[in-house]
Amino acid sequence: xxxxxxxxxxxxxxxxxxxxxxxxxxxxxxxxxxxxxxxxxxxxxxxxxxxxxxxxxxxxxxxxxxxxxxxxxxxxxxxxxxxxxxxxxxxxxxxxxxxxxxxxxxxxxxxxxxxxxxxxxxxxxxxxxxxxxxxxxxxxxxxxxxxxxxxxxxxxxxxxxxxxxxxxxx
Amino acid sequence: xxxxxxxxxxxxxxxxxxxxxxxxxxxxxxxxxxxxxxxxxxxxxxxxxxxxxxxxxxxxxxxxxxxxxxxxxxxxxxxxxxxxxxxxxxxxxxxxxxxxxxxxxxxxxxxxxxxxxxxxxxxxxxxxxxxxxxxxxxxxxxxxxxxxxxxxxxxxxxxxxxxxxxxxxx
Amino acid sequence: xxxxxxxxxxxxxxxxxxxxxxxxxxxxxxxxxxxxxxxxxxxxxxxxxxxxxxxxxxxxxxxxxxxxxxxxxxxxxxxxxxxxxxxxxxxxxxxxxxxxxxxxxxxxxxxxxxxxxxxxxxxxxxxxxxxxxxxxxxxxxxxxxxxxxxxxxxxxxxxxxxxxxxxxxx
Numbered sequence: 001x002x003x004x005x006x007x008x009x010x011x012x013x014x015x016x017x018x019x020x021x022x023x024x025x026x027x028x029x030x031x032x033x034x035x036x037x038x039x040x041x042x043x044x045x046x047x048x049x050x051x052x053x054x055x056x057x058x059x060x061x062x063x064x065x066x067x068x069x070x071x072x073x074x075x076x077x078x079x080x081x082x083x084x085x086x087x088x089x090x091x092x093x094x095x096x097x098x099x100x101x102x103x104x105x106x107x108x109x110x111x112x113x114x115x116x117x118x119x120x121x122x123x124x125x126x127x128x129x130x131x132x133x134x135x136x137x138x139x140x141x142x143x144x145x146x147x148x149x150x151x152x153x154x155x156x157x158x159x160x161x162x163x164x165x166x167x168x169x170x
Numbered sequence: 171x172x173x174x175x176x177x178x179x180x181x182x183x184x185x186x187x188x189x190x191x192x193x194x195x196x197x198x199x200x201x202x203x204x205x206x207x208x209x210x211x212x213x214x215x216x217x218x219x220x221x222x223x224x225x226x227x228x229x230x231x232x233x234x235x236x237x238x239x240x241x242x243x244x245x246x247x248x249x250x251x252x253x254x255x256x257x258x259x260x261x262x263x264x265x266x267x268x269x270x271x272x273x274x275x276x277x278x279x280x281x282x283x284x285x286x287x288x289x290x291x292x293x294x295x296x297x298x299x300x301x302x303x304x305x306x307x308x309x310x311x312x313x314x315x316x317x318x319x320x321x322x323x324x325x326x327x328x329x330x331x332x333x334x335x336x337x338x339x340x
Numbered sequence: 341x342x343x344x345x346x347x348x349x350x351x352x353x354x355x356x357x358x359x360x361x362x363x364x365x366x367x368x369x370x371x372x373x374x375x376x377x378x379x380x381x382x383x384x385x386x387x388x389x390x391x392x393x394x395x396x397x398x399x400x401x402x403x404x405x406x407x408x409x410x411x412x413x414x415x416x417x418x419x420x421x422x423x424x425x426x427x428x429x430x431x432x433x434x435x436x437x438x439x440x441x442x443x444x445x446x447x448x449x450x451x452x453x454x455x456x457x458x459x460x461x462x463x464x465x466x467x468x469x470x471x472x473x474x475x476x477x478x479x480x481x482x483x484x485x486x487x488x489x490x491x492x493x494x495x496x497x498x499x500x501x502x503x504x505x506x507x508x509x510x
Contacts, residue, residue, distance in 0.1 A: 012315055127354060129469025135383070149354075162179065162330055167339055182481055298351065310470060311470050
């Protein structure tokens with residue numbers, strides 16, 4: 001089986017998750033959904049339920065809010081199609097847990113780079129607004145931008161999704 | 171007359187309105203401008219006046235801050251070129267008026283889908299920054315993203331305008 | 341020597357500065373870096389140092405936080421490759437110094453338009469989030485959008501950089 005790494009970027013409600021799911025569902029192999037979202041509150045509960053309703057019945061779902069690299073490694077070479085949704089929420093969980101960005105980003109990038117099979121990653125573009133007032137938000141958007149650059153550099157295919165429409169970047 | 175539906179997306183001051191106007195002005199048929207802006211304050215007055223100064227003398231202007239679907243229906247089959255600027259302000263008016271998003275978005279999407287003639291829609295991309303602090307802003311950007319997806323799915327042509335330059339998405 | 345004007349647009353941490361530097365480093369002629377950043381605080385110091393570490397040893401560096409047009413004029417016709425990083429920080433310095441946008445933007449645009457040689461400009465896209473609460477931020481993003489449109493109209497080549505990947509706009 002040839003490995004394929006696809007990164008789906010986009011703003012909030014750009015249709016990037018749906019596009020990524022469609023790409024996974026037309027592939028060969030059982031689709032596995034790795035969710036990074038944590039249902040802290042009602043709003044997040046509703047968001048997760050909405051995403052779940054979009055997926056067909058074949059999906060197996062795994063939760064990995066923080067330990068994403070081991071979850072990816074465990075699925076390597078299994079003939080599955082792995083969808084990670086999304087890297088930006090994982091980054092947010094990382095910062096909340098006080099874990100260092102550079103070290104964790106390196107570990108995750110390596111896990112994606114060595115993955116044997118098809119892996120599809122979803123991530124948010126968050127740096128296209130005005131500079132945020134507070135330092136934490138600035139660090140978050142800087143880290144998110146760096147993470148997207150790291151992932152784009154090792155992926156075979158990168159799509160920017162705007163209003164549900166994919167635009168090829170790589 | 172063949173119908174054509176064009177959606178022009180872009181950030182603030184991306185040149186999307188000017189691009190949309192130029193597309194309307196080279197078309198066959200008298201151009202009609204449907205404005206969704208409401209001149210609440212001096213800033214908005216100035217913004218509306220600036221947009222008006224960009225348009226040539228042939229334009230007929232209609233204001234439809236809320237009842238956009240009936241305004242579009244009334245112009246269907248008249249041989250006009252209709253420009254709606256913009257959907258995102260209409261959405262903002264909708265939320266301020268306490269109207270439900272899903273029902274209104276469906277009505278509007280249907281009006282655009284059945285329009286007989288050339289219709290050009292302008293909308294803002296608002297979901298590319300960090301997650302807003304307050305729930306209302308989050309709902310607004312989610313709704314705006316969904317509305318853009320709905321419109322993109324029924325339009326024949328979708329352009330993303332960046333720094334005045336159009337990039338074809340569909 | 342044929343003149344070439346390249347504008348590199350992108351969000352925060354999109355890789356636009358690195359892309360611009362790589363383009364400068366493969367060109368013929370000694371590269372000159374015109375920095376508009378002012379090291380007000382530790383965060384900005386670190387940001388400037390990080391950008392400097394990305395550049396190879398051949399670079400000559402000039403600081404022009406406000407008087408950007410004269411700095412560009414002085415390098416015209418010298419066979420250098422000039423990189424200005426970035427226009428959006430220059431705009432920010434302009435507003436802080438209380439200088440009028442339209443007049444200064446016109447002067448800068450003219451200096452770029454008459455530049456004899458290769459000039460590469462970096463600028464931020466800042467208008468893709470929700471409307472900012474405060475009027476100053478709204479003016480800043482409007483001015484930034486207008487400046488990017490002015491520059492794009494006179495440049496020979498415009499690239500949008502997303503996750504380190506360039507997308508041609510012109």
